[in-house]
Amino acid sequence: MTGRIPSHFIDELIDRANIAEVIGSRIELKRSGKExxxxxxxxxxxxxxxxxxxxxxxxxxxxxxxNGNVVGFLMEHDHLSFVEAIEELAGKxxxxxxxxxxxxxxxxKPSASxxxxxxxxxxxxxxxxxxxxxxxGYLDARGISxxxxxRFGIGYAVEGYDSLDQLIAPNPTIREDLVKTGMLxxxxxxxxxxxxxxxxxxxRDRRGRCIGFGGRIxxxxxxxxxxxxxxxxxxxxxxxxxxxxxxxxxxxxxxxVVVEGYMDVVALHQYGITNVVATLGTAxxxxxxxxxxKQVSSxxxxxxxxxxxxxxxxxxxxxxxxxxxxGRDVRFLxxxxxxxxxxxxxxxxxLGFMDTLDSAASLDRFFIEQLSAEVxxxxxxxxxxxxxxxKPLVEKLPTGVYRTLLxxxxxxxxxxxxxxxxxxxxxxxxxxxxxxxGRVSYLIASLLKHPAQSAQLSALPESIQGAALFxxxxxxxxxxxxxxxxxxxxxxxxxxxxAMLQKIEERGxxxxxxxxxxxxxxxxxxxxxxxxxxxxxxxxxxxxxKSTKDLSESERAALRKRYQTQ
Numbered sequence: 001m002t003g004r005i006p007s008h009f010i011d012e013l014i015d016r017a018n019i020a021e022v023i024g025s026r027i028e029l030k031r032s033g034k035e036x037x038x039x040x041x042x043x044x045x046x047x048x049x050x051x052x053x054x055x056x057x058x059x060x061x062x063x064x065x066x067n068g069n070v071v072g073f074l075m076e077h078d079h080l081s082f083v084e085a086i087e088e089l090a091g092k093x094x095x096x097x098x099x100x101x102x103x104x105x106x107x108x109k110p111s112a113s114x115x116x117x118x119x120x121x122x123x124x125x126x127x128x129x130x131x132x133x134x135x136x137g138y139l140d141a142r143g144i145s146x147x148x149x150x151r152f153g154i155g156y157a158v159e160g161y162d163s164l165d166q167l168i169a170p171n172p173t174i175r176e177d178l179v180k181t182g183m184l185x186x187x188x189x190x191x192x193x194x195x196x197x198x199x200x201x202x203x204r205d206r207r208g209r210c211i212g213f214g215g216r217i218x219x220x221x222x223x224x225x226x227x228x229x230x231x232x233x234x235x236x237x238x239x240x241x242x243x244x245x246x247x248x249x250x251x252x253x254x255x256x257v258v259v260e261g262y263m264d265v266v267a268l269h270q271y272g273i274t275n276v277v278a279t280l281g282t283a284x285x286x287x288x289x290x291x292x293x294k295q296v297s298s299x300x301x302x303x304x305x306x307x308x309x310x311x312x313x314x315x316x317x318x319x320x321x322x323x324x325x326x327g328r329d330v331r332f333l334x335x336x337x338x339x340x341x342x343x344x345x346x347x348x349x350x351l352g353f354m355d356t357l358d359s360a361a362s363l364d365r366f367f368i369e370q371l372s373a374e375v376x377x378x379x380x381x382x383x384x385x386x387x388x389x390x391k392p393l394v395e396k397l398p399t400g401v402y403r404t405l406l407x408x409x410x411x412x413x414x415x416x417x418x419x420x421x422x423x424x425x426x427x428x429x430x431x432x433x434x435x436x437x438g439r440v441s442y443l444i445a446s447l448l449k450h451p452a453q454s455a456q457l458s459a460l461p462e463s464i465q466g467a468a469l470f471x472x473x474x475x476x477x478x479x480x481x482x483x484x485x486x487x488x489x490x491x492x493x494x495x496x497x498x499a500m501l502q503k504i505e506e507r508g509x510x511x512x513x514x515x516x517x518x519x520x521x522x523x524x525x526x527x528x529x530x531x532x533x534x535x536x537x538x539x540x541x542x543x544x545x546k547s548t549k550d551l552s553e554s555e556r557a558a559l560r561k562r563y564q565t566q
Contacts, residue, residue: 004100005086010071017089019070020054026077035490041077042066042252051490060493062486067493079206079247079295088207114233117177118202118210120167125155125200125213128163132156135199138218142263143346148270151245153202157195157215164193182212182229195226201262203228203280204244206291211239214262214280225261227280237285240277241265243295249274255298255329257357258284260312264341271350276341284316289323298329300360302341305334314370317363321396324363331360364406367393368413383414437504437511439526440466444501445508446523447473450516451483453523460527464534469497 020029020036029036029052040050040061049063060067066076074085090097129135129149135156139149148154157163164184168175175191178184184191198215205211212228228234242265246253249269257276259265268276279288284301292299301316303309313332320330333356335344345353361369371386390410397403437445440460447453447470454477460467476491477483492498513519 005083006098006100009098010086013086013090013093013095014057014069014071017057017070017093018054019057019059019073020052022070022089022092023052023059023073023077032487035493040064040066049486051486051493053490053493056493056495058493060490060498062489079253081294084207111177113177114181114231115209115211117167117174117183118181118212118233120174121164121178121183121213122153122155122202122210124164124167125157126153127155128158129154129156129199132158135218138199143270144266145270148266151269152266153210154266155200155202157193157198157200159197161192161196163196180232182231182234194228198226201241201266203234203239203241203262205233205239206243206247208244208248209233214241216263225281236280236282238287238291239280240288240291241280242269242277243291245269246275246277247295253296255300256292256296257300257302257333258292258316259302259341260304261340261342267342268345268353271345271353273345273350273353283312284319286319286323289320293323293328297327298331300331300333300357302333302335302357302360304340305337309334310370313366317367317370318393318396320363321393322398324402325398326400326402330363332363332366333357333360364409367406368409372413386410387414437508438466439530440464440470441504442508442511442526443523443530444470444473444504445512446519446526447477448485448489448501448505449508449512450519450523451477451485451488452516453520454478454483456520457523457527460530461534464530469500472497473501 023029023038024036027038027041027050029038030048032051034053034055036052036054037048038050038052039045039048040063042061043064043066045063050059050061050066052059057069058067059069059073068076071082071085071089074080074088075082078085078088080088087097129139139154144154164178168178175184179186179191183194185194195213195215197219198217201214201216202210203212203214212231212234214228215226217224217226227236230236240258241262243256245265246256253275255275257268257273259268259276259278260281262278262280265276265278268274277292289299299320301313303313313334317330317332324330335341335356339347341353344356348356367390371389374389387410394403394407394410397406443457444466447457454474457474459471459474462468462471472492473488476488480487489498489501492501513522
């Protein structure tokens with residue numbers, strides 16, 4: 001469905017969700033009072049700094065700063081888009097996601113039964129593989145281990161036109177679903193299986209659902225590789241084989257290697273290289289790249305070193321340019337002639353392959369080498385052709401530092417100057433001086449750095465600006481046997497006060513004293529000055545002009561307190 005998800009539904013869904021249950025199904029949580037804590041799934045750590053607060057429907061990591069609600073966690077942890085995260089959460093809760101009318105024609109949502117039928121096929125092909133010595137012998141000869149067979153759910157489609165009949169027998173409606181998913185082909189004499197006598201590799205979407213298959217023929221024959229056709233649930237230009245498996249193996253991907261075949265992905269996994277995906281025999285599209293850049297900021301394209309491989313790389317580069325924002329890195333690796341990732345990793349092993357990845361050419365290097373190879377750089381005319389050929393490509397790049405640097409590099413290559421005469425540079429404004437830290441803010445920052453101070457300090461009058469936040473933090477620490485920063489801050493997760501505490505702590509870094517005793521003395525002095533200023537404001541000028549004998553007892557007591565705190 002194409003309409004917008006109503007905002008009130010999203011709010012209600014988040015309120016109804018059990019954030020601890022959702023996060024606990026993905027990482028191990030341990031109860032800590034009213035909260036739960038765990039080692040953060042978004043950065044490596046040995047001491048838990050990741051807190052979940054069910055009452056506030058919020059999570060926060062004190063180590064890396066990751067925070068948000070249950071939808072944000074699903075997006076970050078499962079690498080889902082916002083809509084996918086909403087659908088995932090609603091599906092687990094048995095709720096249908098409503099849509100508002102957008103005026104656009106609706107695309108029918110695939111029936112859940114289609115995904116169920118595909119899983120039936122996965123199990124059926126796995127059973128067939130277990131019973132067929134020839135198919136098992138083929139995989140063994142290819143060096144594919146039982147562990148990889150299990151990880152990717154590899155199976156075998158037997159020869160014969162009735163190989164799927166046993167799936168259909170219990171329920172005739174299954175036949176129509178198998179036709180819709182491309183597993184059966186409808187002919188003049190009925191239906192027959194698309195895949196016969198082939199090793200079957202399930203193709204899964206980002207949520208782990210089987211949406212198609214890749215079939216590799218065992219003996220000689222054409223086509224050697226056969227993929228599922230375009231269906232309601234499978235769109236080649238939008239899917240990347242191995243992305244689900246890569247995310248299952250590593251929660252935080254730094255980079256992804258893009259290869260051309262799914263057997264290359266399987267082989268690389270077997271050698272310990274799991275951050276790899278394949279484009280299922282199609283050219284790399286902008287949709288593929290958008291999916292990739294949602295996962296990582298660094299991509300390495302791995303192609304055969306022949307002419308076809310370089311042509312495929314050039315197409316990938318062209319599709320990459322509009323998406324190459326600052327901070328994104330794209331490189332190109334060309335394997336030796338006659339090698340593909342499958343054969344190459346078996347020759348050089350994991351470390352050898354990783355070393356080769358490190359030598360991959362940067363996009364700008366491949367870009368310039370390819371342009372130079374086409375026309376050469378020996379004459380003014382050839383350099384002019386490079387400039388003309390490069391111009392429409394560079395214009396595809398988003399405006400930014402990368403584009404500016406590439407233009408400078410091209411200008412240097414063809415002998416053009418990028419400077420403009422008589423161009424005056426506008427001087428940059430001087431950075432604003434940091435805002436000074438007030439005394440109450442200093443107390444808060446010092447308390448966060450040295451929580452043991454909480455035993456020596458007292459609450460401030462609530463009418464003092466910032467006192468309410470200081471008092472709340474002080475009370476949180478004084479309620480603990482052994483006060484600590486993280487546990488105290490956990491009381492504020494999900495509130496505006498939490499952001500303010502973080503801001504004060506950050507601003508106070510340069511003002512803090514490391515030595516604990518000296519820090520306490522500084523805090524006590526700040527506290528006295530705050531109270532002295534406060535007491536001054538409590539005395540009207542006419543009272544201060546009175547002689548002591550004219551003061552009431554309460555005024556005398558207030559005056560004594562004032563001078564005791566100065």
